Amino acid sequence: MLFSFxxxxxxxxxxxxxxxxxxxxTTTDSATVNWRGExxxxxxxxxxxxxYFNEHHVFExxxxxxxxxxxxxxxxxxxxxxxxxxxxxxxxxxxxxxxxRTFKTMPASGPFTxxxxxxxxxxxxxxxxxxxxxxxxAIEKQEDIQFILIGGDYNGHDSDSLWxxxxxVADGMLSNCAIFPAIGNHEYHNSSGGDNPPTSAVHYHQAxxxxxxxxxxCSGVRFVVxxxxxxxxxSGDDPHTSAALAKSQESWLAGQxxxxxxxxAFTIHHHPIWDYYNRTANPxxxxxxxxxxxxxxxxxxAGHTHNYQRYSIKGIPYFIIGxxxxxxxxxxxxxxxxxxxxxxxxxxxxxxVAVDPANNTATAQEWIVATVKEDDSGDKPDVYKTPQLIDSxxxxxxxxxx
Numbered sequence: 001m002l003f004s005f006x007x008x009x010x011x012x013x014x015x016x017x018x019x020x021x022x023x024x025x026t027t028t029d030s031a032t033v034n035w036r037g038e039x040x041x042x043x044x045x046x047x048x049x050x051x052y053f054n055e056h057h058v059f060e061x062x063x064x065x066x067x068x069x070x071x072x073x074x075x076x077x078x079x080x081x082x083x084x085x086x087x088x089x090x091x092x093x094x095x096x097x098x099x100x101r102t103f104k105t106m107p108a109s110g111p112f113t114x115x116x117x118x119x120x121x122x123x124x125x126x127x128x129x130x131x132x133x134x135x136x137x138a139i140e141k142q143e144d145i146q147f148i149l150i151g152g153d154y155n156g157h158d159s160d161s162l163w164x165x166x167x168x169v170a171d172g173m174l175s176n177c178a179i180f181p182a183i184g185n186h187e188y189h190n191s192s193g194g195d196n197p198p199t200s201a202v203h204y205h206q207a208x209x210x211x212x213x214x215x216x217x218c219s220g221v222r223f224v225v226x227x228x229x230x231x232x233x234x235s236g237d238d239p240h241t242s243a244a245l246a247k248s249q250e251s252w253l254a255g256q257x258x259x260x261x262x263x264x265a266f267t268i269h270h271h272p273i274w275d276y277y278n279r280t281a282n283p284x285x286x287x288x289x290x291x292x293x294x295x296x297x298x299x300x301x302a303g304h305t306h307n308y309q310r311y312s313i314k315g316i317p318y319f320i321i322g323x324x325x326x327x328x329x330x331x332x333x334x335x336x337x338x339x340x341x342x343x344x345x346x347x348x349x350x351x352x353v354a355v356d357p358a359n360n361t362a363t364a365q366e367w368i369v370a371t372v373k374e375d376d377s378g379d380k381p382d383v384y385k386t387p388q389l390i391d392s393x394x395x396x397x398x399x400x401x402x
Contacts, residue, residue, distance in 0.1 A: 019167040021089045023103040023178040024073075024208060026147060027216070028081035031103055031178065033074045034207070036167075038093030040068045047076065047087035050102055059088070073209040082107035101175045104146060106218045109357070114218075115139055115177075116268070116319070116351040118151030118303025119326035120166065121186055123376040128155065128169045130378060131370075132325030135348050138369040138387050140172035142352070146218060148177055149225075151303030152184020152270035153326060157237075158199040159191050163207065180216065181208050184270040184303065185229040189237045198231040198239050213249050215256045219357050221298070221397065222262045224253060226269035226288070241271045241284040250287050257295040263357040264298035264397030272302035274311045274318050277329075279337050292316060298362060298397045299353075305329050306375075307345035308366055310391060313338070317364065317395050321351045327376035342391050346372045348381060349390075360398055366391040 019036035026032075033045050046059035053059065065072055072091075079085065084104045090097045117139070120132035139148065155162035167174070181204075188198035212227035226249060233242035257265040273285045281289050292300060299317040306326040311318040318339070322329075331343045349368035356362070368388050370381035 017164075018091060018094055018098075019164065020098050020171050020174070021087075021101055022167070022174040022207075024180065025075075025210065025216070026103060026106055026178040028106045028108050029079045030075060030077050031079065031085070031105065032209075033076060033087065033089065034072060034209070035089050035091060035098070036071050036207075037091035039070050041070065041072075041092040042068050043072060043089055043091040045074055045076070045087055045089050047085055049080065050084035050086045053086040059086075071206045071209070079105050081105050082110070099175070103176070103178050106146070106216075109219050111354065111356045111358070112146040112219055113144060113352065113354045114147050114149060115142065115145055116149045116151065116301050116321050116353065117324040118270070118301075119153040119184070119306055119322040120150075120170070120324040121153045121155045121326045122162070122165070123327040125376050126378040128165050128325055131348055131372070131381060132166075133169045134370045134381060134383055135324045135350055136170045136173040138367070139350055140176070145177050148173070148179045149223070149268050149301060150179055150181045151268055151301060151321065152182045152229075153186040153303060154181075154184070154204070156186060157189035157191055158187060158201060158203050160203065163203040167207075180223065180225060182225050182268050182270055183212050183227055183229060185239050188229060188231055188234070188239050192237075195236050198234050198237045213252065217262070219355065220261070220263045221355060221357055222256060222259060222265040224256045224265060224267045226253065226267060228269045228271040228285070241282060243284045243287070246285050246287055250291070253288060254291055254295070257291065257297055263360070264355075264362070265295070266298050266301065267292065268301040270302065271304050272309075272318070272320050273300065274309075274313060274337065274339060275305055275320065276307075276309055276331055276337065276340065276343060277305070296398065299364065299395065301351070307331055307343060308347065308349060308391070309343040310341045310366075310393065311339040312341055317393060319351060319364065321349075321366075323347050323349050323368075328372065330375070344368075344390060346375070347390075348372065349387070355397070357397060360396050361394055362397055363392065363394040365389055
């Protein structure tokens, strides 16, 4: 008897091609679990309330993926509100589960705290491990954080290796907290640069299977995420803002912040309306600016400019929190624009916001974890033993203007 053996090669992915899970779209009774696994892979999620898991050391529920895909976005439903959950993901092809991780569903009422960062991207002379890591590690140690808002520019351009770097550096931060992303201009940059057109922001859409503008609620407070980089208004591969893109979101934005049932409204988008380098508001975003004051939002967050800035415009706080890791922009040589209150550069930090809906207040604190000597340098930052508070403001969630 003759036997014919066909030995097929086995193509295995390296560990770096599996990206540990991250949580998005938390509500009072649901959440989405995301991860990157093998090409065309599947997987399963085991989960339980953290109280149950800590007592019994087993999971209560299991859900399996319904489709084969490299990037998985699996919704969990029928969860309890304001509750911590422990979960693990078992991706196909890996041979072992990811480590256990946690997240917390939204409360229907009561106080809560969230964090805002933007622009963790690498520089020309350093990687995210050399700057953003200090911010991510500090946020990981924060307790009782409901979620993190990220204002865009997750890395330098739309490439697999750079997005992998972001998720590797942010892993600890993402292991215990949900994130709500906004898109930045660097999500459209291509590795070739130059006069090549923008990409389709492929990796952003793969990582975050959600619209570019959306909203969510927490304790009766609305959060609105807006889309500012317009690929149809680009210089090379760098999309700028445009009045047309802002106009396309105007009526939707008005509907989101004109809600009498909400105790307040925060907005976030990548490009700022007010910036140290411009004497007046960004003309492309003036229609949003008008709505912010017509409906008296609580505060606005932005990134893009790599430093920390705070403004007060007709009583509404505007923040630029672009100091999560990108090469720094100086705050010198210009007369300060209207409403400018405070700014600092060559720091690495995050904004921590404590919201108390019952008392109609929010307190925003800028914490820095390190300083850098040069805007773009591979030199090790001067890292503080504990984060340092450099700016704080308490403001009303609902504003009343004449």
